[in-house]
Amino acid sequence: MQPRNMSMSGVVDLAAVKAASEAKAKAEQARAQRQSGDAGAAPASPLVIEVTEETFESDVLQRSAEVPVVISFWADQAEQSKQLNTVLTRLAGQYRGRFVLATADVYANQLLFQQFGVQGVPAVFAVLAGQAMPLFQGAAPEPQIAEVLDQLIAVAEQRFGIVGPEVDAQAVPEAEPEPPRLPTAQELALSAGHDALDAGDLGGAIQAYKNVLADEPANIEAKLGLAQAELLNRVQGADPAAVRAAAAERPTDVQAQLAAADLDLVGGHVEDAFSRLVDTVRRTFGDDRDTARLRLLDLFEVIGPDDPRVTAARAALARVLF
Template sequence: MSSDRYSLPSDTGVGNAPATSAAAASPAGQGAGAEVVVPSLVAPVTEETFQGFIELSATLPLVVLIRSAQDLVSVELGPVLEAAVERLHGRVLLLTVEAEQSPGIVQAFQAQSVPTVVAVIGGRPVPLFEGQATAEQIDGVLGQLVELAAQSGVNGRARVDDSEPEPEPLPPLHQEAYDAIARGDYAAAATAYRTAIAQQPGDADAVAGLAQVELLSRVQGRTADDIRSAAAAAPSDVDAQLAVADLDLSGGHVEDAFDRLLTLFADADPDGRTAIRERLLDYFQVVGTTDPRVASARARLTNLLF
């Protein structure tokens, strides 16, 4: 593995672009000391988003990794390159390109294989290397890249904006329910959610919120010892078992709550079965219908029903 393979070339011509010094890639002083705010120092790009990133190359150098998820060397190189970029603390940005999904970018850089790593300074490509590279080799190449970009006046920095975005305001009835929950008025919260469901029956958040506040309302004012003692004294009493299942669920013991009611369901009378099924459906909303524990319990309930 030749060390020349990991040095920046003096010729930045790619394809039919005229050979030129990288120092002429950007007018002197353009991007000098400028700062750009980005969500991350590493960004996946596509043919649709690539041009917007290229415009940043007037401010700081870009490193482009053309890779393939099916190529082992690409998979191994990605984290090493990302770590090297992070060590430069915003002096460069890394763009990752999936070759199969963005053939236009591959053609633009005339990449012959994956992985291929190129840089862009002031809109001009600078070939870096192909194939494997060690962390030490990558650090050396990127260090040279930063120096070369600075000679062109491209010496800005990227600052990662890690601030949390402002949450979107809740719909009025949802906010009313949240406010009621905050003051412990679960009845008012339930009323707000029921009104939201009446106005928009497909409001899944309101359905889940109603199930949650009804659960909180049922366990409010009762001690765990009283609930568990009553259930232990009457193992076949549906109301007592529903109460202890509520306690389990509110304490995060989801599978215990499901198992208790599904076990009880098998020997319950028709009225008891209806109550248990309705309570389980409420639980599914509270836990989340995509939760794998819900999928398992729902399948078990279906088997018991049929």
């Protein structure tokens, strides 16, 4: 979802902790203290914090009276949300205190998750003067995120008088790079299948794809790879002229029609292959009909379910069967 324009529509009620007028007064007071030196020599608050339900009051609600707080809801299983946190951390450094980033693990903070009405992660909110507003759901390009932050900072100052104190660039922590993610066993098996297929090792490719599907039957990439490998294995060593002659001489011979359909598909004649097998289903009965139907479904996997030629052939098959 694209970042949205800043407005106070859709704010999340956080128990009315701070009214706008009260927040503005506190912001003015804090700014006056910093200018007069009464704030003391305490070090600047960190720009990136990990918030919990126990620290939410002090780290987010109270702080939002003096600086915009951006909350990023994330989960360890959602890689996209961790990547977004890396981007937001980098931006927190670049903005040097104009906003504070608070990250919240949704599994460790179910109450916050529910209170903000989070539908999924990544999800990013802002808290101003004790009230929260949604910023965006899902990932977004860094320039667009920066635009949203600019809007947030402008609303904070114009509506609430909240201006975060500028922090020395040397005090800003740099975002730690994400450690490289190791491939899973399934990904390794899938890669092995692709490598074997590229090398012409059709038997090895078939076995590798079957290994993936044994653990993950719905894996679309493995299904496609297996269908391609099995198709190439069937036509390997075939005599095209002999195969086509046999199919022409024996129109009711299921095996002859299957072999010819395989050659049609490998040769790029997709509609011919589909039409041949639909006609074979029409002319046959019992086990022969089922064999032709299943081969046609296998060839659909090779081309892909979204291809319009597959859609048309499925409709033709349905008319024959029903």
